[in-house]
Amino acid sequence: MTKNIAILPGDGIGREVTAEAVKLIQVVAASRGETWNLEEGLIGGSALDATGSPLPEETVRLCRAADAVLLGAVGGPKWDHLPGDKRPEAGLLGIRKALEVYANLRPIRTWPGLLLASPLKPELVEGVDFIIVRELTGGLYFGEPKARLDGGEAVVDTLHYTRAEIRRVVKMAFELAKGRRGRLTSVDKANVLESSRVWREVVEEVAPDYPGVSVEHLLVDNAAMQIITRPKTFDVIVTENMFGDILSDEAAVITGSIGMLPSASLGEAGPGLYEPVHGSAPDIAGQGLANPLATFLSVALMMRHSLHLPEAADAIEQAVHGVIDRGIRTRDLARHGEAFVKTAEVSAMVCEDV
Amino acid sequence: MTKNIAILPGDGIGREVTAEAVKLIQVVAASRGETWNLEEGLIGGSALDATGSPLPEETVRLCRAADAVLLGAVGGPKWDHLPGDKRPEAGLLGIRKALEVYANLRPIRTWPGLLLASPLKPELVEGVDFIIVRELTGGLYFGEPKARLDGGEAVVDTLHYTRAEIRRVVKMAFELAKGRRGRLTSVDKANVLESSRVWREVVEEVAPDYPGVSVEHLLVDNAAMQIITRPKTFDVIVTENMFGDILSDEAAVITGSIGMLPSASLGEAGPGLYEPVHGSAPDIAGQGLANPLATFLSVALMMRHSLHLPEAADAIEQAVHGVIDRGIRTRDLARHGEAFVKTAEVSAMVCEDV
Ligand SMILES: CC(C)[C@H](C(=O)O)[C@@H](O)C(=O)O
Ligand SMILES: CC(C)[C@H](C(=O)O)[C@@H](O)C(=O)O
Numbered sequence: 001m002t003k004n005i006a007i008l009p010g011d012g013i014g015r016e017v018t019a020e021a022v023k024l025i026q027v028v029a030a031s032r033g034e035t036w037n038l039e040e041g042l043i044g045g046s047a048l049d050a051t052g053s054p055l056p057e058e059t060v061r062l063c064r065a066a067d068a069v070l071l072g073a074v075g076g077p078k079w080d081h082l083p084g085d086k087r088p089e090a091g092l093l094g095i096r097k098a099l100e101v102y103a104n105l106r107p108i109r110t111w112p113g114l115l116l117a118s119p120l121k122p123e124l125v126e127g128v129d130f131i132i133v134r135e136l137t138g139g140l141y142f143g144e145p146k147a148r149l150d151g152g153e154a155v156v157d158t159l160h161y162t163r164a165e166i167r168r169v170v171k172m173a174f175e176l177a178k179g180r181r182g183r184l185t186s187v188d189k190a191n192v193l194e195s196s197r198v199w200r201e202v203v204e205e206v207a208p209d210y211p212g213v214s215v216e217h218l219l220v221d222n223a224a225m226q227i228i229t230r231p232k233t234f235d236v237i238v239t240e241n242m243f244g245d246i247l248s249d250e251a252a253v254i255t256g257s258i259g260m261l262p263s264a265s266l267g268e269a270g271p272g273l274y275e276p277v278h279g280s281a282p283d284i285a286g287q288g289l290a291n292p293l294a295t296f297l298s299v300a301l302m303m304r305h306s307l308h309l310p311e312a313a314d315a316i317e318q319a320v321h322g323v324i325d326r327g328i329r330t331r332d333l334a335r336h337g338e339a340f341v342k343t344a345e346v347s348a349m350v351c352e353d354v
Numbered sequence: 355m356t357k358n359i360a361i362l363p364g365d366g367i368g369r370e371v372t373a374e375a376v377k378l379i380q381v382v383a384a385s386r387g388e389t390w391n392l393e394e395g396l397i398g399g400s401a402l403d404a405t406g407s408p409l410p411e412e413t414v415r416l417c418r419a420a421d422a423v424l425l426g427a428v429g430g431p432k433w434d435h436l437p438g439d440k441r442p443e444a445g446l447l448g449i450r451k452a453l454e455v456y457a458n459l460r461p462i463r464t465w466p467g468l469l470l471a472s473p474l475k476p477e478l479v480e481g482v483d484f485i486i487v488r489e490l491t492g493g494l495y496f497g498e499p500k501a502r503l504d505g506g507e508a509v510v511d512t513l514h515y516t517r518a519e520i521r522r523v524v525k526m527a528f529e530l531a532k533g534r535r536g537r538l539t540s541v542d543k544a545n546v547l548e549s550s551r552v553w554r555e556v557v558e559e560v561a562p563d564y565p566g567v568s569v570e571h572l573l574v575d576n577a578a579m580q581i582i583t584r585p586k587t588f589d590v591i592v593t594e595n596m597f598g599d600i601l602s603d604e605a606a607v608i609t610g611s612i613g614m615l616p617s618a619s620l621g622e623a624g625p626g627l628y629e630p631v632h633g634s635a636p637d638i639a640g641q642g643l644a645n646p647l648a649t650f651l652s653v654a655l656m657m658r659h660s661l662h663l664p665e666a667a668d669a670i671e672q673a674v675h676g677v678i679d680r681g682i683r684t685r686d687l688a689r690h691g692e693a694f695v696k697t698a699e700v701s702a703m704v705c706e707d708v
Contacts, residue, residue, distance in 0.1 A: 155549045
């Protein structure tokens with residue numbers, strides 16, 4: 001059976017890491033005796049340069065017709081001065097909304113060989129393994145009005161949710177927790193926000209359907225502290241869009257290996273969107289220094305969640321573990337003075353082992 | 355000259371730490387041959403129990419007539435089930451708004467003797483010394499509408515700012531930076547929020563008035579990472595209310611000594627509101643185990659910012675440093691197995707040295 005995968009390289013090192021991921025995907029397809037259909041689309045700054053839009057209609061069409069979408073990264077200083085709707089990020093927000101991928105899964109884990117790179121003490125982060133489920137298509141990001149008022153003297157953004165929007169992402173988080181260690185942490189600001197009080201109500205409404213999952217509610221300011229002081233105790237964290245944006249980046253950095261972190265954005269039906277957590281890193285772009293492993297792990301998530309090939313997912317994850325265990329390091333992971341391999345080298349090693 | 359100081363003990367250990375702070379303030383007054391007028395007011399859960407309101411009108415009157423207000427802490431499980439406007443936190447939000455203390459100053463610093471308590475590696479946090487200036491009376495906390503819609507199927511909160519509200523807090527941050535190391539970091543989410551784009555514009559408008567202050571803009575998700583990876587590099591951070599709530603607690607916890615962190619909330623005129631960063635800690639309330647030093651340092655800020663007694667502020671800070679340097683530890687600061695002193699003991703030591 002063939003698969004249709006849309007590849008959106010985007011900007012900066014996004015181009016380099018997706019190029020290696022294409023090789024990896026082809027290895028997987030070949031190992032199954034199949035030829036998959038991989039098609040590239042424009043997004044972000046490079047789409048702006050080529051077409052004047054950060055998300056051309058053609059890209060949306062391509063993605064909607066695909067089984068899964070792999071995205072590199074968008075953005076860079078070249079486009080930073082442009083107005084909001086003409087910025088690379090608008091492409092990212094646009095494709096999330098177009099595909100209605102309402103749940104952003106951000107697995108946070110530390111790697112035994114990479115513990116020392118964490119800013120936290122090793123005993124705090126050893127064995128950390130949780131997932132943040134961030135609501136991705138609602139809240140402050142998309143609520144209306146989002147506008148200047150009173151002749152520009154005032155400004156408003158709107159944090160809007162429907163119960164249905166909250167329920168679907170909360171359910172996905174419960175499902176995940178059920179398949180893991182059975183602990184769900186819901187993060188809100190119920191002592192201040194009405195939307196958080198509804199959020200909490202919905203979590204309580206859904207909870208009885210998952211008797212094996214224990215639920216804890218944390219206020220977002222407290223969660224920002226607990227993620228640092230007791231990261232090992234979390235299993236699944238679910239929260240709204242803006243809180244999730246902040247907490248998932250905070251959680252990423254405590255691992256010390258942001259170059260190893262994948263993400264998956266999923267909807268009810270339709271293709272999932274897979275993306276490494278690191279950005280476009282314009283400072284090292286084009287030099288073959290990027291770490292492709294977060295993208296490889298994103299491809300593993302794609303195999304598992306969109307292509308229904310769990311063995312392929314396992315094989316990729318094992319191959320990535322293998323190179324790390326053997327002490328192979330890309331530039332971002334190498335400690336001062338340590339030798340490191342280039343993008344294509346580590347990619348070839350993983351592809352060989354898959 | 356007499357001073358009028360309103361004391362709002364609030365709930366939990368708030369009562370214990372303010373009781374010690376009253377002694378400290380009286381020592382300062384006595385050392386100047388003065389008798390100051392200290393009057394207690396009700397706030398939070400204890401106000402709810404006594405009057406049915408978390409912020410009785412009488413408390414607002416008392417505070418408005420004072421030169422400064424010292425607050426312990428509010429909240430506790432006893433009141434957690436109550437509806438929003440009947441919760442202890444409503445008293446806190448209410449007094450901030452009533453006094454229009456729009457700038458919450460949260461100094462973040464590590465103590466040489468307490469470095470090992472940090473979850474971060476000591477080399478990352480040694481010498482950390484910055485201030486977060488959080489906008490405190492606008493944004494998502496107070497914007498309207500804040501309501502359920504469509505028969506409860508949807509909900510909205512509103513992030514509203516006027517340019518004037520942004521300008522006054524940004525100016526205060528520039529002033530602080532000017533008197534410190536001359537570095538201002540403004541945190542926003544300008545790639546998504548219209549209010550953040552206005553925030554950034556206002557910072558750029560004010561900047562030319564402070565040629566000696568360098569300005570950097572960070573996106574809030576990036577800031578959540580940088581606070582952990584390079585805390586030493588910050589001098590003054592300014593941000594809106596909700597971002598400030600999250601980042602200031604994150605920053606507090608990296609010091610490893612949240613029991614030592616004071617805060618000051620200031621307005622244009624009128625009394626400032628001073629408050630330790632730790633909460634009401636219901637689990638240890640009433641046992642004489644609370645650390646009063648964050649409250650003492652809050653009193654020092656009060657001396658400096660509201661009472662215009664910089665020497666008294668210095669004396670308190672030196673006395674607190676003295677006991678820490680001598681190895682005195684309260685329970686929260688004691689490492690496993692280390693001896694610790696009780697609330698009244700450490701308080702007496704500081705009062706003696708002031
Ligand atoms: C680029 C930006 C709009 C985006 C977001 O805030 O969602 C990014 O920070 C992310 O987390 O994917
Ligand atoms: C109790 C709560 C309403 C309050 C806030 O969010 O402002 C607290 O977290 C704080 O930071 O003082």
